[in-house]
Amino acid sequence: MPYTPPPELAEMSLAEIAEQVRLRKLPPVEQWSPDETGDSHMRIAADGSWYHEGSKVTRPAMVRAFASLLMRDKDGAHWLVMPYQKLSIEVEDAPLIAVDAQRREDGIAVRLNTDEVLVVGADHPLIAKGSRERPDLYVHARRGLLARLNRSTYAQLAELALAEGEEWRMTSGGETFSLLPPAA
Incomplete structure (x- = not known):
């Protein structure tokens, strides 16, 4: 059976992304x-x-x-x-990698290296680990599994947060998440 990957996140609305997740x-x-x-x-x-x-x-x-x-x-x-x-x-770290992120309406959509798409929120929270100098950002995918945001995807979210005036914080699905781990 041929595999058809979902469309690029940039081409999808939040409702279309949610439908991909549901399907x-x-x-x-x-x-x-x-x-x-x-x-x-x-x-x-x-x-x-x-x-x-x-x-x-x-x-x-x-x-x-x-x-x-x-x-x-x-x-x-x-x-x-x-x-x-x-x-x-x-x-070694996380079994999945987040390779793209896009702001859509009031949500942040993330694509994983397995072509899965998630909408960040209560079911798929962002989790900041590491240090404030070398932060690592993860999203909970499913079944206890985390997906680490690769460098470019982390940069996408950081740019969005700064453009929205939310210094190192993102809101998605009614939840607010820090892009930095708590200060030690």
């Missing part, structure tokens, strides 16, 4: 509780690259398929979950 069908990982566990021999590098037994996974369709099975448990471990087993997966 996304993910496997019901939350409903599966397999007894068998193991190691996937996979690693997700800090830059979002996926590796299996040391070899880079180069097919985007495979990355999207594996990402749809991902979850993070309450202890912070990442798993690929299937109905019959769950396999650990090493994650």
